[in-house]
Amino acid sequence: MLLISLSTFICIAFAVMAVYWVMFRPASATAARLRELDDQGSASTVMFEDNSVVKFAERIAEPINRLVPPSAADAKKLQRQLMQAGFRSAHAPGLYRALQLITMLALPGFIVLLWMFLARPLSGALIPVLFAFAAGFLLPRFILNRLVASRQLRITWGLADALDLMVITMEAGLGLNAAMLKVCEELKDVHPDISKEFELANLEIRVGRERSEALRNLADRTGVEDLNSLVGMLIQADRFGTSIARAVRVYSDSLRTKRRQRAEQAAQKAAFKLLLPLGALLFPTMFIIILGPALLNISDMLGGGVANAVNLK
Numbered sequence: 479m480l481l482i483s484l485s486t487f488i489c490i491a492f493a494v495m496a497v498y499w500v501m502f503r504p505a506s507a508t509a510a511r512l513r514e515l516d517d518q519g520s521a522s523t524v525m526f527e528d529n530s531v532v533k534f535a536e537r538i539a540e541p542i543n544r545l546v547p548p549s550a551a552d553a554k555k556l557q558r559q560l561m562q563a564g565f566r567s568a569h570a571p572g573l574y575r576a577l578q579l580i581t582m583l584a585l586p587g588f589i590v591l592l593w594m595f596l597a598r599p600l601s602g603a604l605i606p607v608l609f610a611f612a613a614g615f616l617l618p619r620f621i622l623n624r625l626v627a628s629r630q631l632r633i634t635w636g637l638a639d640a641l642d643l644m645v646i647t648m649e650a651g652l653g654l655n656a657a658m659l660k661v662c663e664e665l666k667d668v669h670p671d672i673s674k675e676f677e678l679a680n681l682e683i684r685v686g687r688e689r690s691e692a693l694r695n696l697a698d699r700t701g702v703e704d705l706n707s708l709v710g711m712l713i714q715a716d717r718f719g720t721s722i723a724r725a726v727r728v729y730s731d732s733l734r735t736k737r738r739q740r741a742e743q744a745a746q747k748a749a750f751k752l753l754l755p756l757g758a759l760l761f762p763t764m765f766i767i768i769l770g771p772a773l774l775n776i777s778d779m780l781g782g783g784v785a786n787a788v789n790l791k
Contacts, residue, residue, distance in 0.1 A: 562700060563626045578614070581617050649727075712725070
């Protein structure tokens with residue numbers, strides 16, 4: 479028993495030392511010099527470097543970046559997903575990977591502590607620890623996908639209102655940029671997501687970026703199919719010189735029809751989605767209430783008949 483305890487302590491100590499060495503190992507002189515040059519070249523980076531939370535998160539994310547370095551395609555995909563979820567900071571991927579590393583270590587550690595608290599052998603915790611490790615790896619990705627889907631749904635439902643307001647303002651004599659700015663001001667409280675996206679696109683146009691490029695960036699930041707179609711229509715109308723207000727009105731009418739069809743589809747799906755809760759929760763209770771007294775009477779009758787037969791014998 480003493481030998482098992484000593485070997486367990488040595489293994490835990492070596493594991494802690496390895497984690498400490500990977501996370502807090504001093505950087506090489508070349509890496510330090512490159513970081514200094516990068517800090518001198520970007521003032522915004524210096525502002526973020528002063529944030530202790532970002533520093534800590536980047537240091538936590540450094541081990542997983544060394545063990546599993548992301549490819550350029552994966553890094554671009556992650557950056558795009560975070561942007562579609564509303565996280566536009568350049569440090570968002572590092573924070574995401576730090577959170578992923580924390581969950582990958584915290585959930586198995588919780589399982590081990592639970593097994594030790596219940597005084598069970600640690601050999602039986604191997605499969606739960608593996609499942610907890612996999613859950614810690616997949617949980618941040620699942621949450622990110624849910625955030626992206628939720629934000630895209632909010633933008634989709636608010637796009638029809640934004641287009642109606644754009645039609646009114648453009649037919650009143652405003653240009654596309656002024657109409658987008660008016661949408662940002664009016665829908666800031668009702669639809670903050672789409673208001674912020676239109677504001678960013680308007681700021682890109684004001685700083686000198688081409689309108690088509692700013693609109694494409696708007697579609698990429700959201701990932702909404704309806705907004706992507708709107709951007710393509712606006713770019714074509716601007717390129718061929720047709721009336722943008724008329725094109726936006728036609729697209730707004732079609733989008734309003736599509737929104738009504740989606741609402742009807744969701745209402746038709748509700749009956750099918752209620753089928754499982756009704757079958758699993760309501761129907762058994764009704765059967766117990768309706769058939770319970772009858773079953774009790776039948777059991778009493780059968781019990782009385784058996785007792786009478788015994789007495790006759």
